Amino acid sequence: MQPTDPRLAELGWRPFFAAQVAAAEAPACVPVRVMAVHRGEIAVAGAGFERQISSHLPHSAGEEDRATVGDWLLVDRTSLAPVRLLDRASLFRRRAPGGDHRLQLVAANIDTLLIVASCNQDFNVARLERYLVLAREVGVRPVVVLTKIDLADSVEPFVQAARALQPGLQVEPVNARDPANVARLATLCGPGETVALLGSSGVGKSTLVNSLRGGDAIATGAVRENDGKGRHTTTVRAMYRLEGGGWLLDTPGMREFQITDAADGLAEVFDDLVALSLECRFTNCAHGTEPGCAIRAAVLEGALEPERLARWRKLAAEDQVNTTALARRRKRT
Numbered sequence: 001m002q003p004t005d006p007r008l009a010e011l012g013w014r015p016f017f018a019a020q021v022a023a024a025e026a027p028a029c030v031p032v033r034v035m036a037v038h039r040g041e042i043a044v045a046g047a048g049f050e051r052q053i054s055s056h057l058p059h060s061a062g063e064e065d066r067a068t069v070g071d072w073l074l075v076d077r078t079s080l081a082p083v084r085l086l087d088r089a090s091l092f093r094r095r096a097p098g099g100d101h102r103l104q105l106v107a108a109n110i111d112t113l114l115i116v117a118s119c120n121q122d123f124n125v126a127r128l129e130r131y132l133v134l135a136r137e138v139g140v141r142p143v144v145v146l147t148k149i150d151l152a153d154s155v156e157p158f159v160q161a162a163r164a165l166q167p168g169l170q171v172e173p174v175n176a177r178d179p180a181n182v183a184r185l186a187t188l189c190g191p192g193e194t195v196a197l198l199g200s201s202g203v204g205k206s207t208l209v210n211s212l213r214g215g216d217a218i219a220t221g222a223v224r225e226n227d228g229k230g231r232h233t234t235t236v237r238a239m240y241r242l243e244g245g246g247w248l249l250d251t252p253g254m255r256e257f258q259i260t261d262a263a264d265g266l267a268e269v270f271d272d273l274v275a276l277s278l279e280c281r282f283t284n285c286a287h288g289t290e291p292g293c294a295i296r297a298a299v300l301e302g303a304l305e306p307e308r309l310a311r312w313r314k315l316a317a318e319d320q321v322n323t324t325a326l327a328r329r330r331k332r333t
Contacts, residue, residue, distance in 0.1 A: 011192070032072070037238075054082065066105060113142045142169065148203075148204055186243065197248065270312045
């Protein structure tokens with residue numbers, strides 16, 4: 001196996017992954033990338049072949065020792081049975097719905113995250129901030145994509161609201177049904193690179209995927225007129241080839257995306273509040289009634305929106321609860 005095999009490079013193989021393959025493993029194993037995840041099986045692609053194999057990985061112990069879409073695996077050269085999972089360059093995960101705090105792996109080895117929001121009543125600043133925290137935590141470049149611009153009286157208020165979330169944040173308003181209008185998004189994904197779509201149901205993700213791919217392979221669902229929300233139309237996490245040589249990863253619509261172990265992401269997205277907190281009189285200031293609280297003073301002066309402070313507190317509290325629960329689960333397993 002050559003680390004620079006062009007067929008693997010087309011799939012996103014890079015030195016980071018090649019360095020993990022020991023010389024003793026190379027004769028007996030080949031690397032494959034997980035292209036789709038099904039119940040009990042995964043679709044994989046390697047140098048010149050595609051196959052559906054068992055998703056069972058030997059010696060897997062923790063919740064993150066499972067293959068998810070975008071992962072790289074070593075498989076037996078003859079039987080194609082999974083041997084081991086390679087370390088990830090990035091991993092998106094969430095706490096699964098319910099009360100057991102179980103982790104659900106979403107996607108691995110993503111280069112750019114397209115955060116999709118629609119220019120209608122479903123536009124939600126708090127949700128965008130949540131997705132930005134996730135992107136910053138794993139070190140993936142976020143780009144906000146605003147869809148359904150053809151249905152909005154004015155797109156500019158949505159663009160300004162999104163750009164205000166972080167300095168330098170790239171925001172791209174598009175008509176997802178117009179391939180020519182969507183074409184500029186393809187430049188964000190060069191040969192061998194992977195972009196992922198993340199957004200709630202009904203924002204036009206499947207339509208965007210179809211326009212990027214130049215087809216109608218993904219079913220699209222109707223949006224309810226009373227609230228602008230839609231049903232889930234993507235049921236399997238899968239990667240799709242783009243004309244420019246990159247890969248697009250679509251995920252089922254997810255409204256409940258709890259953040260976990262994301263302190264760094266929170267600090268980056270809310271860096272203005274973190275900087276203000278350093279000016280508080282007390283290092284353990286809760287930013288409530290304590291004297292000398294710089295954050296409370298900024299709110300009173302009109303320099304900080306109370307809504308942004310409330311969103312920061314909510315996400316920080318959520319992260320603390322979920323991170324503590326995750327640590328307990330890891331200790332038990």
